[in-house]
Amino acid sequence: MAVYGYARVSTSQQDLTIQQEALACAGCEIIRSEKVSGSKLANRHELETLMQFLRQDDVLVVTRIDRLARSIRDLQNIVHDLNAKGVKLRATEQPIDTSTAAGKAFLDFLGVFAEFETNLRRERQAEGIAKAKKNGVYKGRKPSIDRDQVLEMNNAGMGPTAIANELGIGRASVYRILSSNK
Template identity: 65%
Template sequence: MGKIGYARVSTTDQDLSLQLAALSAAGCGVIRSEKITGSTVTGRAELRTVLDFIGAGDTLVVTRIDRLARSLGDLQDIVRELKAKGASLVATEQPIDTGTAAGKAFLDMLGVFAEFETNLRRERQMEGIAKAKAAGVYKGGKTRIAADEVRRLAGEGVGPSAIARQLGIGRASVYRLLGSIKTSAPSSQA
């Protein structure tokens, strides 16, 4: 029966020290941390390590639920995984303890608000981009694949793998571009 801490911030310039101190003060024997977005659980190696390691009677401790997940679905998946292993979840700054009915209810409410906040931020970002485009300030991301160059090299007989290496792009992108050319070319079946 141990307490395992998990701390997370979204960007590399943010500081983890307050979360780490709070988790240590809460009695966590093991604390894992990472600097990565919380909008998805994909790619969060330290969280995966904690979830793989945690066992029956253990408690996952976070400072706030939004450090764990920003999506209600992800949060519920994590809680289900903990429950299946016989572990619980506690937040030091929020009245959350999945060992109690009230704690579970409050957890779900906070999960809804965390997801709502993420969706609002995304909407504001899209509105800002639309406004910048209308003002001629924002032109979108730079083109990462030079389609004309891929087609030129293919026309010179350079293979897809060589094209990908030369242009620093993935082979799948080369095949996708060349596929649109080949499907429009007449087939020569004998």
């Protein structure tokens, strides 16, 4: 039986130290960490590696369930995969015991709240962007392609492929500019 830890933060600016220390204190022999959003399972390479490594009677430890998943569906899929392998799941800050009905229900409640938190954050962000746009503050990213330069090059007889190569952009971008100018 081995005890593995998994630590995750959402952005590269955040620090993993507190989670890593808590996992080490919980007896984790190996701790895998990553700085990536928990709202999706995609691109979570360290978690994927752990899931491949885990064997029957191993224990996966996280500090909180929202470090493992921010979506109830992803959480349930992870827990299902762990159960199928005979792996136990523990959280240092939450009383998780997936071997009892109450423990399973509590785990699901935590997953629901993590997803709820994520959805609230998205709504607030969308409201903030809408307000900023209304006030003329938020205008999006500045264009990275000089539209006039593309049109000038085309008028000078250059084809879309040559323009794309010259400017270091994709041909689709050149075609999009040329078609919107007609």
